[in-house]
Amino acid sequence: MKPDSYISHLELGEKDETFLDSNELIINMGPQHPATHGVLRVILKLDGEKVLGTECVIGYLHRGVEKIAENRTYTMFNPYVDRMDYVAAVSNGLGYCEAVEKLLNVEAPPRAKYIRVILTELNRITSHQLWLGTHALDIGAITPLFYTFRDREEILKIFEKYCGARLTTHAFRIGGCQYETYEGFEQDVKKFLDFFKPKIDEYEELLTTNRIWVERTKGVGLISGKECIALGVTGPVLRASGVRWDIRKAQPYAAYSDFQFEIPIGQNGDTYDRYLVRMAEMRQSVRIIEQAVGGIPEGPIMAKVPKVLKPPVGEIYHSIEAPKGELGYFIVSDGSTQPYRLRVRPPSFVNLQALDMMVRGQLVADVIAVIGTLDIVLGEVDR
Amino acid sequence: MLDYITSYLRSNTTPGQAGNIFWAFVYIVLIFLGLSIAVIAMNWLERKILAHMQVRLGPMRVGPHGLLQPIADALKLLLKEDIMPAEADKAVFWAAPLMVVITAFTVFIVVPFGPTHAVTDMNIGILFMLGVSSLGVLGIVMAGWASNSHYPLIGALRSSAQMVSYEIAMGLAVVAAVLMTSLSGIGVYGIGGSGDGTGTLSMIGIVQAQQAQHVWFIFKFFPLGLIAFFIFAVAMVAETNRAPFDLPEAESELTAGFHTEYSGFRWSLFFLAEYSAMIAVSSIAVTLWLGGWMRPFPTWLSGETWDLIFSLFPAATFLLLALIAFLGTIRMPKHPYFRIQTLGLGGFAVLLGLIGLVLLIPDVRNRVQDIYWFSIKVAGFMYLYIWYRGTFPRYRFDQLMKMGWKVLLPMGIGVLILTALVGVL
Numbered sequence: 001m002k003p004d005s006y007i008s009h010l011e012l013g014e015k016d017e018t019f020l021d022s023n024e025l026i027i028n029m030g031p032q033h034p035a036t037h038g039v040l041r042v043i044l045k046l047d048g049e050k051v052l053g054t055e056c057v058i059g060y061l062h063r064g065v066e067k068i069a070e071n072r073t074y075t076m077f078n079p080y081v082d083r084m085d086y087v088a089a090v091s092n093g094l095g096y097c098e099a100v101e102k103l104l105n106v107e108a109p110p111r112a113k114y115i116r117v118i119l120t121e122l123n124r125i126t127s128h129q130l131w132l133g134t135h136a137l138d139i140g141a142i143t144p145l146f147y148t149f150r151d152r153e154e155i156l157k158i159f160e161k162y163c164g165a166r167l168t169t170h171a172f173r174i175g176g177c178q179y180e181t182y183e184g185f186e187q188d189v190k191k192f193l194d195f196f197k198p199k200i201d202e203y204e205e206l207l208t209t210n211r212i213w214v215e216r217t218k219g220v221g222l223i224s225g226k227e228c229i230a231l232g233v234t235g236p237v238l239r240a241s242g243v244r245w246d247i248r249k250a251q252p253y254a255a256y257s258d259f260q261f262e263i264p265i266g267q268n269g270d271t272y273d274r275y276l277v278r279m280a281e282m283r284q285s286v287r288i289i290e291q292a293v294g295g296i297p298e299g300p301i302m303a304k305v306p307k308v309l310k311p312p313v314g315e316i317y318h319s320i321e322a323p324k325g326e327l328g329y330f331i332v333s334d335g336s337t338q339p340y341r342l343r344v345r346p347p348s349f350v351n352l353q354a355l356d357m358m359v360r361g362q363l364v365a366d367v368i369a370v371i372g373t374l375d376i377v378l379g380e381v382d383r
Numbered sequence: 384m385l386d387y388i389t390s391y392l393r394s395n396t397t398p399g400q401a402g403n404i405f406w407a408f409v410y411i412v413l414i415f416l417g418l419s420i421a422v423i424a425m426n427w428l429e430r431k432i433l434a435h436m437q438v439r440l441g442p443m444r445v446g447p448h449g450l451l452q453p454i455a456d457a458l459k460l461l462l463k464e465d466i467m468p469a470e471a472d473k474a475v476f477w478a479a480p481l482m483v484v485i486t487a488f489t490v491f492i493v494v495p496f497g498p499t500h501a502v503t504d505m506n507i508g509i510l511f512m513l514g515v516s517s518l519g520v521l522g523i524v525m526a527g528w529a530s531n532s533h534y535p536l537i538g539a540l541r542s543s544a545q546m547v548s549y550e551i552a553m554g555l556a557v558v559a560a561v562l563m564t565s566l567s568g569i570g571v572y573g574i575g576g577s578g579d580g581t582g583t584l585s586m587i588g589i590v591q592a593q594q595a596q597h598v599w600f601i602f603k604f605f606p607l608g609l610i611a612f613f614i615f616a617v618a619m620v621a622e623t624n625r626a627p628f629d630l631p632e633a634e635s636e637l638t639a640g641f642h643t644e645y646s647g648f649r650w651s652l653f654f655l656a657e658y659s660a661m662i663a664v665s666s667i668a669v670t671l672w673l674g675g676w677m678r679p680f681p682t683w684l685s686g687e688t689w690d691l692i693f694s695l696f697p698a699a700t701f702l703l704l705a706l707i708a709f710l711g712t713i714r715m716p717k718h719p720y721f722r723i724q725t726l727g728l729g730g731f732a733v734l735l736g737l738i739g740l741v742l743l744i745p746d747v748r749n750r751v752q753d754i755y756w757f758s759i760k761v762a763g764f765m766y767l768y769i770w771y772r773g774t775f776p777r778y779r780f781d782q783l784m785k786m787g788w789k790v791l792l793p794m795g796i797g798v799l800i801l802t803a804l805v806g807v808l
Binding site for chain 2: 136139140143145150210212363
């Protein structure tokens with residue numbers, strides 16, 4: 001096999017000219033591979049089954065979202081952010097809308113904030129469900145995938161009823177929400193919560209004490225809290241390493257300061273802890289939604305914003321806790337209707353950097369487990 | 384000539400022993416057909432059962448309840464383009480699936496479906512079976528090597544390593560069972576256990592030994608038989624590369640493992656071989672530990688009445704299946720769009736019912752009973768295979784090795800030694 005031009009730190013060893021020809025094996029995992037969650041390409045350098053090093057090659061799903069933003073007005077760009085992390089479109093929209101609101105110096109009315117929290121937390125549950133299903137599938141347990149997709153459907157139905165779309169929802173507008181909640185929204189959400197609570201136990205029953213699952217995930221893909229911070233890793237991966245950092249608590253946005261919830265953390269920073277943290281997060285999300293849906297205040301859903309958005313000259317960075325970690329938007333405004341520059345800080349992209357550190361010295365099967373546990377979405381990595 | 388054909392019917396040995404080539408050929412054809420049908424049925428059942436475990440319906444479109452799906456799939460595979468990678472080792476690439484499929488079918492020569500229902504009865508039957516079935520791994524290694532591609536290569540490596548580690552534990556468990564044929568003693572805790580011991584390696588002999596000792600070997604020298612059976616039951620899953628030990632073809636890691644580069648008919652040969660290998664090892668387990676063709680409780684529930692009741696089971700099973708199919712026919716939507724499907728399902732119900740009725744004829748039911756009990760026990764194992772697949776994640780390579788060498792192997796040696804000791808005492 002010829003060395004690939006991409007391989008930088010994976011330099012090939014001296015070619016062994018003996019009969020056995022025993023140099024390392026370089027294999028190409030992806031971009032078409034069932035377990036790379038999209039079009040991630042990982043070049044693996046293997047010694048038998050042991051991983052000596054990895055190199056991620058990204059960009060197969062690059063659409064130039066940040067550049068597109070420079071040629072669209074603030075309002076027009078809103079639907080584009082849904083296409084980055086397409087399994088957590090609501091979170092993306094929330095981050096963008098809040099960033100622009102901050103830039104414009106407007107604040108969404110309380111009712112809109114509550115609706116935003118409910119939908120975002122529902123979206124966090126769908127994102128974690130999708131993660132759980134695919135992660136378990138990668139490790140070989142095929143059944144949880146169908147269970148999670150069955151329950152995810154119920155949330156998507158609520159989204160569809162609310163804004164007509166299931167995945168790329170475009171649920172929020174700059175300054176609030178476009179749609180008033182439909183008749184029976186609260187009942188639907190409450191019904192879903194009652195339906196969903198036992199389902200989390202069902203997922204846990206399938207996996208948490210499953211001997212093979214524990215063996216496959218405990219001690220796999222270790223990363224310490226310090227390393228996480230050094231690499232900028234955020235979200236459940238950071239929390240599973242024992243760092244209590246959640247932007248919903250640290251820098252509350254939307255209406256999160258009104259609700260009681262805990263930040264689940266792990267101790268070991270391995271795949272099993274990340275699994276437990278995400279499962280606990282689903283329960284916390286349920287708790288937040290329960291509080292929010294009971295107390296949606298009356299009032300307008302849209303703040304007073306001008307028809308043509310022309311934010312003052314300046315720059316703003318606003319970040320939210322997306323299901324995968326810190327999702328930040330950095331917007332530079334030159335006073336026109338279009339952003340001068342828009343930069344997205346995608347959690348998946350930053351978290352993916354930890355892959356190499358987490359899999360070195362482990363086995364091929366662990367690479368799959370770690371890619372799954374990092375919970376990356378290539379739409380967001382490549383943008 | 385006619386005499387040559389009919390004379391065998393009155394004998395009570397296998398065609399191979401009777402030296403009757405005609406009937407041996409008939410048996411081979413019957414086993415081949417039966418096995419193919421079993422693989423097709425298994426394919427459908429696996430998809431259906433797995434689907435129902437996973438809150439979905441499985442195949443529903445081709446034929447009533449997707450009954451024709453395996454046939455449609457087989458047709459599709461036959462019609463696919465035959466692709467051979469340019470860099471592949473042509474001869475080996477061609478030979479590998481044949482190697483796998485031939486070994487998978489050859490083992491059935493000695494599988495005893497009944498005291499006379501086997502192609503032949505070798506005095507080294509179990510050795511032959513283990514030997515030939517482990518040759519199949521060679522085919523897998525050949526396939527992985529000849530593809531000249533990385534994923535298949537890793538799959539092949541995993542497969543050979545897996546075979547080495549599990550074959551030994553499996554062999555030890557088998558030796559324990561063979562030892563039990565010669566140890567007639569009640570031992571310290573044996574249940575039943577009377578009659579003389581006959582040391583034998585013949586597949587039919589092993590079942591006859593269980594018959595003579597009035598005990599299935601799974602219960603003999605409790606719990607030794609059970610442990611040996613457990614070792615075998617784990618090792619046989621690893622041996623056939625099925626979940627949770629499906630590392631050589633680990634879909635999410637190695638795309639499709641050793642058969643990544645295979646497609647169309649060649650791939651279907653691997654598929655066929657995998658399923659017939661599953662049936663083969665399950666038959667070994669049934670023969671060695673679960674009393675082969677014997678009906679349940681031959682000692683406790685003996686006597687003419689019980690014999691009659693148990694001999695009605697095959698017919699009852701088919702009639703029950705016919706009833707289920709018939710109820711399904713009634714419940715079909717009454718729309719013209721479904722007319723052909725409804726007719727098909729009804730026809731299927733009638734076919735099953737007819738088979739059930741034929742099985743009520745005394746001569747037939749007495750002759751076929753053995754095959755029925757054997758198949759039911761094997762089917763139980765097949766269900767277990769599907770169940771494992773629906774439940775377990777996949778083991779990692781090193782964990783698999785640890786399990787083979789550090790758990791199953793010492794257990795196997797221990798069981799073997801204890802069996803010998805207990806038998807002599």
